[in-house]
Amino acid sequence: MTTKDTIIKLxxxxxxxxxxxxxxFYDLSEKMGIKTASIHYHFPSKTDLGIAVIRQQSESFIALQAATESKDALSKLEAFFSIYIRHKSQGKxxxxxxxxxxxxxxxxAIEKELKPVVEGILQWVTDILKEGKRKGVFHFSAAPRTKALLLITNMLGILQVSRITGKTDFNEVRTALLKELKTKKE
Amino acid sequence: MTTKDTIIKLxxxxxxxxxxxxxxFYDLSEKMGIKTASIHYHFPSKTDLGIAVIRQQSESFIALQAATESKDALSKLEAFFSIYIRHKSQGKxxxxxxxxxxxxxxxxAIEKELKPVVEGILQWVTDILKEGKRKGVFHFSAAPRTKALLLITNMLGILQVSRITGKTDFNEVRTALLKELKTKKE
DNA sequence: GTCTATATTCCGATAGAC
DNA sequence: GTCTATCGGAATATAGAC
Known part of the structure; x- marks a missing residue:
């Protein structure tokens, strides 16, 4: 891994x-054993570094999307959830x-960079839900985009809240979401 | 309002x-027209101020809880949602x-102060859901505490995400949550 | 309770040698 | 591409006068 990639990762x-x-930058310099000036060589400003982090995560999302393209809706949704599972295991x-x-x-510039990424994720989850509903494996009554917002905010929120309420709540929520989606109503 | 209360509010x-x-502290000093040293008189450290903010919000929660004690479950849940509606209208x-x-x-010390507050909110919403289910006005299949986590994380999360995706998504989510809770299954 | 003044620390950023 | 050295600024916090 290049120095630049290591900086982005850390x-x-x-x-x-x-x-x-x-x-x-000092936190990074300590972890890497290089000086802050060297980090500024790769990323002139902290904002530049922030943008690089967003781009890296965006690429990672798109790669996961591509890798699961031919799978069924449930597998895709589980792939989406796996991102949060990994984060949770690291307290992030x-x-x-x-x-x-x-x-x-x-x-x-951070907001500008983040906006299309969020919209891409939202579109991805919306499409997964649409497909799952069409094939009869997911059941929900809200608009697909709204249901996607609900799922995303549940995962985003439980990562934060479970820092306080306890680690097990994350799996509690994740399991409940899958179960609810798979359950046929009426 | 006392100076101390004004500092907490801002x-x-x-x-x-x-x-x-x-x-x-300088942000506060500018808004209040007093010097940062004066703020340190009221709150020796920034952590002390943070703790005071948490206590104030906790009291506000408990007051809302008390004020809606005799109302029905739906009114209580709407009171809970009203907190987020107010925040959303201010971009917070x-x-x-x-x-x-x-x-x-x-x-x-911040985490220590926050933990019982979060647990109190979670308990409140859990109780509202239990009551609503018992009276037949709410319908859900997950455990009440889990369902409470789902509702809380939806509201917490959409306040954050809708900063990017747009203001209307907040109401979209709030409305969908209420509708889903009120809808009888099977 | 608020002020002036200042101590201290930390951070982002840049210049210039190697 | 990494270093030393340093600038400029901002933030928390404290001492002591009023």
Missing amino acids: ASDLILEKGFNAFS VCLVGSLCTDLYSLDP | ASDLILEKGFNAFS VCLVGSLCTDLYSLDP
Whole structure:
């Protein structure tokens, strides 16, 4: 892995652990054994680094989307959930939640970069739900996009809340969501 | 309102707007027309101020709980939602979401203060759901505490996500949640 | 209770040598 | 591409006068 990629990876970890405003170039320099000036060589400003983190996560999302393209709706949804499972196992929140709470304190370029990513995720989950409903494996009555917002906010929110209420609540919520989606109504 | 209360109110606003790590005593001093040293007289440390903000919100929650005690379950749930509606109208996220994303960068005293508050809210919503189900006005299959987590994370999450996806998504989600709860299954 | 003044620390960022 | 050195600014916090 290049130095640049290592910086992005460690910055990403810190943003999901402590928040964008709570991590510093010095934190990275300590972990990497290089000086802060060297980090500035790769990313002139902290905003530049933030944007790189968003792009990296976006690519990761798109790769997961592509890798599960031929699978059924349930597998796709489980792939989507797997992202949050991994985050939870590391005590992290998700990038959207972390950046959105701090959004109005950040450079507008961050919001600009984040917006299409969020919309892409929302579209992906919406499509998964539509497909699942069409094939009769998912059952829900709300509009697909609304149902996608519900699922996304449940996962985003439980990563945050379960930092306080306890780790087991994450699986409680994830399991309930799957069960509810699979259950036929009326 | 006393100076102390004004500080708490403005600090609360800033935490919900920009996050704990992004606001400063200087921000408060500017808004109030007093110096930062005067704020330190009331709150020796920023952590002390954070704790005061949590206590104030906790009292506000408990007051709402008490004020709606004799009402029906639907009214209680709408009272709970009204908190988020007010926040959304001001572009704010909720205190739990804001503090949880930054939690691991804050003084442990913050977490200690926040934990019983979150548990109190969770208990309240759980009780509302239990009552609603018993009286036949709410319908859901998950455990009441799990369903409460789902509702809370939906509201917490949509305050954050709708900063990006657009304001109307908040009402979309809120309406869908109420409709789903009121709909009888099978 | 609020002020001036200041101590201290930390952070983002840049210049210039290697 | 990484280093040393440093600038400029901002933030928390404290001392002491009023």
